[in-house]
Amino acid sequence: MSTLANQLVAAEREEIARAIRLLLAKPLITERSDAAIFDIIRRRQEPLTKWFDYTCGWSLVVESRRGYARLLKIRHTLESSRPARRLRSGRAPFDRRRYILLCVTAAELLAIPVTTIGLLAGRVVQAIAADPALPPFDTTSRTERMAFVDVLRLLESYGALQVLDGTTETFVDSEQAKVLYRVDATLLMRLPAAPIGPSSLAPAPDQITDRFDDLLHSLVRERRYGKAPTHTTTGAEQATVSDTQRNLWLRHSILRRLFDDPVLYRDDLTDDEEAYLASPTGRQILRRAAEQAGFALEERAEGLLLIDPDALATDTTFPDDSSTARIAALLLLEEVTGPAGGTTPEQLSSAASDLLRRFPQWAKAYQSTEGAGRLADDACTVLADFHLIHRSAGRILARPAAWRYRVTTTPPAATNTSATRSASDNTFEEEALW
Numbered sequence: 001m002s003t004l005a006n007q008l009v010a011a012e013r014e015e016i017a018r019a020i021r022l023l024l025a026k027p028l029i030t031e032r033s034d035a036a037i038f039d040i041i042r043r044r045q046e047p048l049t050k051w052f053d054y055t056c057g058w059s060l061v062v063e064s065r066r067g068y069a070r071l072l073k074i075r076h077t078l079e080s081s082r083p084a085r086r087l088r089s090g091r092a093p094f095d096r097r098r099y100i101l102l103c104v105t106a107a108e109l110l111a112i113p114v115t116t117i118g119l120l121a122g123r124v125v126q127a128i129a130a131d132p133a134l135p136p137f138d139t140t141s142r143t144e145r146m147a148f149v150d151v152l153r154l155l156e157s158y159g160a161l162q163v164l165d166g167t168t169e170t171f172v173d174s175e176q177a178k179v180l181y182r183v184d185a186t187l188l189m190r191l192p193a194a195p196i197g198p199s200s201l202a203p204a205p206d207q208i209t210d211r212f213d214d215l216l217h218s219l220v221r222e223r224r225y226g227k228a229p230t231h232t233t234t235g236a237e238q239a240t241v242s243d244t245q246r247n248l249w250l251r252h253s254i255l256r257r258l259f260d261d262p263v264l265y266r267d268d269l270t271d272d273e274e275a276y277l278a279s280p281t282g283r284q285i286l287r288r289a290a291e292q293a294g295f296a297l298e299e300r301a302e303g304l305l306l307i308d309p310d311a312l313a314t315d316t317t318f319p320d321d322s323s324t325a326r327i328a329a330l331l332l333l334e335e336v337t338g339p340a341g342g343t344t345p346e347q348l349s350s351a352a353s354d355l356l357r358r359f360p361q362w363a364k365a366y367q368s369t370e371g372a373g374r375l376a377d378d379a380c381t382v383l384a385d386f387h388l389i390h391r392s393a394g395r396i397l398a399r400p401a402a403w404r405y406r407v408t409t410t411p412p413a414a415t416n417t418s419a420t421r422s423a424s425d426n427t428f429e430e431e432a433l434w
Contacts, residue, residue: 015040016047017294021313023048023060023071024259024293028191030159031067041069055289056259057224057252066186068159072193074220075256078213081385086150087157090323094150101137101151104128106191109161109183117171117179121148133205139175146172160188194219225249250276255289258304262318262386263401265303302400318386319405324363325378331355332379333398333405336389342397345376352376 019041023029031038041048045062052058052071059072083093084102094102101124108123109115121139128137138144152168155161166179192198196219203211226245241249254273258264266274276282286304290297295306295313308314320326335343335351353372356363366375380396383389388402 016044019048020293024313025315027071027073029069056256068187070190078216087153098147098150105151110185113183115181160184195222263305325382328375328379329382336396337398337402342395348376349373
């Protein structure tokens with residue numbers, strides 16, 4: 001093969017690996033938001049589609065004419081560490097009210113190619129009023145208008161809603177604000193990733209609360225696996241699954257978590273998943289998939305994680321100083337990794353209280369009577385989202401990857417700081433425990 005041919009092959013591999021990692025971090029990429037990346041995805045559509053389908057069982061939809069690429073990630077575990085977030089300072093997660101407004105607003109937008117913010121708000125008011133299970137939407141309330149603006153700005157960020165005239169934020173101050181939108185209904189319909197449409201379940205309104213977890217699991221049930229050995233299927237159901245379906249499920253269930261979670265612990269795997277991962281075929285598929293995506297695979301006795309040297313696949317980072325809770329999480333992590341048996345919520349709250357006393361000008365939102373407890377809780381949420389801690393028997397215990405961030409003392413001759421940073425993955429110097 002000529003030198004030029006080798007260079008072309010290497011360039012193609014690099015583009016595919018780059019596109020994979022970018023799509024993992026941002027499953028919806030539009031031509032309007034990033035033309036260069038969208039062009040790579042469009043040109044490498046076929047190998048990208050095959051990689052995601054084989055490796056994770058995820059579908060990649062690329063609409064070249066409409067200018068968007070949508071990776072439909074499906075997860076079988078129900079967790080809340082990736083909420084929709086308000087596009088304001090602090091990036092607080094959506095609450096129940098905003099999720100309700102998001103669903104109703106999206107449904108109303110499907111019928112109107114062009115609209116104003118006032119007309120859209122009126123349609124949402126009427127739609128919610130027609131459903132007795134939903135509290136009324138009152139546009140005279142500034143709090144309600146702010147929640148509505150958060151929903152519209154999220155849809156704008158996806159490209160499903162385009163502002164033609166005006167500014168969405170003006171609706172917060174006045175319900176008479178004038179904003180004109182164009183709606184991309186095709187892209188709007190691509191936003192849900194569930195393989196089963198919610199409307200097809202059609203439960204009775206009085207059954208939704210009692211069956212909520214069941215209904216969520218039903219939304220992500222994929223026919224390609226039959227009644228595969230998920231965490232919710234029974235032994236009798238698993239007996240009807242073919243070997244092909246079982247192996248397909250095992251491959252996808254492992255690699256989905258590996259490519260989508262901060263770390264994959266062996267303790268979290270079923271016996272079948274652990275056996276598949278330990279098999280020569282499983283190891284080969286795992287290592288090849290990581291290499292094709294441009295990741296460095298780190299294998300330890302406790303589990304596995306992927307390191308992206310360019311941080312393209314990282315949608316959120318730790319350590320990070322973007323919020324008070326994240327700073328507190330790093331500062332309090334030593335309280336968890338120190339004792340062999342972890343710590344109690346009360347001990348962690350006491351440590352948070354010490355931090356607030358030492359730094360009275362910091363974390364002003366937590367400088368109150370109950371502030372230390374809230375700060376400790378928020379820090380624990382951050383640590384749990386990154387799979388660094390877990391709760392057991394009323395105690396907060398460190399998970400193995402937490403020791404990557406443990407502060408270690410070094411001789412003064414080597415450095416005059418108490419901890420060193422790793423240039424490759426922006427973590428504290430790791431110890432042998434992970």
